[in-house]
Amino acid sequence: MTRHPELPERDRRILAALVQGYIEHGEPVSSLWLASRGFGVSSATLRNIMVRLEEHGYVRQPHTSAGRVPTDLGYRLYVDQLLLDRRTARAAPQVEERLRRAGTVEDMLSHASQEASRASHQIGFALATTTDAVLEHLDLVPLDAGRVLVILVSSGGRITHKVIEPAEPYDRDELQRAANYLNSAFKGHTLAEVRQEIVERLREERTLYDALMARALRLASESFDGLEPQPTIVIQGTSLLFEIEFSDHPETTIATMRTLVRMMEEKTRLVRLIDEYLGSGLAIVIGSEHVDPDLQPFSVIASTYSDGRRSGTVGVIGPTRMRYSRAINVVDSLSRAISRVFENA
């Protein structure tokens, strides 16, 4: 599955060294520096090789008479290489323990994204996607002016709520009874099933003669309408952005940071983006591989976790010049840890 067959082994090793050097020092890598890294070849040879690498698009020089800098394609080759010979790391036990102790899913996401950020020195995020949320518990609480607060607990203790203004008035007792009925009738069903069943039962003969049940079902219909656990996303470490300089021009840097901060603000957009990369376990998207132009200065490393019932994504986002090996290990081990926590729970 080597994706870059045209490149001789030695060239690839040298490219990897170049990428690592650039990641570490942030300055264009010179042939002389590479020569000092013990490949047993002279700087002149390395210069020849670098010309070849440049022809293939793996590196570029910022200007004549400067060293080479990896392109996004160069990072890609480096990362692919990394993934080939990698032993899976395991998150520190205390990290897993802390995840385990988290009460709700939200809590755990928060811990996970924090840990992702802390360990990788990048922006960390964690995301719970809701595929077919299952009803655990429903509660109807009367507010003022006839409004009703609907509280939905779905699988994993996730809480969603909304306020409705029912067409007909319901008193506290009736709400209580309706909630009891709905809980016993629908617990364990997915929300889609619940909606389906509500419609069916409203049509059934016996419902027509049971006014109370009809009222309960109408209320339920309103309650469940549009009541869907929003994908929860937690983002942490945005301020780490400022530790980075992206380019020589401070203006460019600032513009880049602005777009990212804005993206962190409108989280829904980020959710959509992450969703695109989802599914394939560990996903790494580097710079210009992003569809969204705003993300092109960044790389995203994300891994989905899942135990069948619940699933989501944990990952980091940072500049294309990031410590991929570390970030990959962090994200991968975290997502495994989350899966284990889910399975044992």
Add this chain to the structure above:
Amino acid sequence: MTRHPELPERDRRILAALVQGYIEHGEPVSSLWLASRGFGVSSATLRNIMVRLEEHGYVRQPHTSAGRVPTDLGYRLYVDQLLLDRRTARAAPQVEERLRRAGTVEDMLSHASQEASRASHQIGFALATTTDAVLEHLDLVPLDAGRVLVILVSSGGRITHKVIEPAEPYDRDELQRAANYLNSAFKGHTLAEVRQEIVERLREERTLYDALMARALRLASESFDGLEPQPTIVIQGTSLLFEIEFSDHPETTIATMRTLVRMMEEKTRLVRLIDEYLGSGLAIVIGSEHVDPDLQPFSVIASTYSDGRRSGTVGVIGPTRMRYSRAINVVDSLSRAISRVFENA
């Protein structure tokens, strides 16, 4: 209540013009520019006056042969002046309407802070402080492994939740009954009262002989322990930060932004800071008036709203060079709008 009696009326008007000019253009204000603003005096006179203003500490010059820039004290005088002759503005009706339609308090905060940010072009925040939260509704939901999800609805539809692991096991039915009992017993009481009463009832004679009630009360005790609605804070518009340059040196600018973004991340810290300024209705803290050194490049304008039961703060935060008149109107009118919404509800 004029706080700066030593300064002649004309000097104050000129200072105000200088501050406005600086706010608008962001460049040191020259005597010539001021002369063009129709004070009927020549630039030479204005230069004399500016020397006086500088001696009093209201302005400074970045370097010899540059115009004057207001100091924080200068902004202070300007703002005090603004507050003296100000007619109270009222938020646009559609803004108030949108706040009114918000279901929960959180929703409303979100709208309010967004509106604060949008209208003032600054970072907007809204904060619900919880003084003596009143129990509206309590719910106990069994999770896996004997854990119980406690959901608390307090005044205004605010939802708080936590997960407990009770010492004794409870089944679904018993949880249901316990919740019913607690709701009927304690609805409308403040959380402090509830805790107090739980202790008392646990001591009462008859409880000793009613094992079920005792179990319910012990569960309640665990449930309410530390269950306090956290002050909710919503911050919006952080990316507007990047529209600003704070100083000539881009490094300083970046450092400043970093501290602020970090502060926006650790919201609890911001809550504490805002709490300090609370209470006095409209609070304006300018630059070096802040206790926290990290905040000294910024000004905070905040106003508390309250209807007796619920209270909180809405405000904006931005660079000391901000459009105070606009920001003050925005914040003040928003907080009035929120109060009205609360009262009518």
Add this chain to the structure above:
DNA sequence: TTTTAGCACTCGCCCAACGTGAGTGCTAAG
């Protein structure tokens, strides 16, 4: 054919010098 030493060349970076002009402070007259 590949590698290497040697060397001329390129070009970004640093710095110092300099002219420019906006804005001031001061003085002396109104």
Add this chain to the structure above:
DNA sequence: CTTAGCACTCACGTTGGGCGAGTGCTAAAA
């Protein structure tokens, strides 16, 4: 107390030259 006039200051932008890291190329060596 105000104002015209004027010398002075100083940040800013531009220019030009020296420096040096790093390259590309060529020709010899392996």
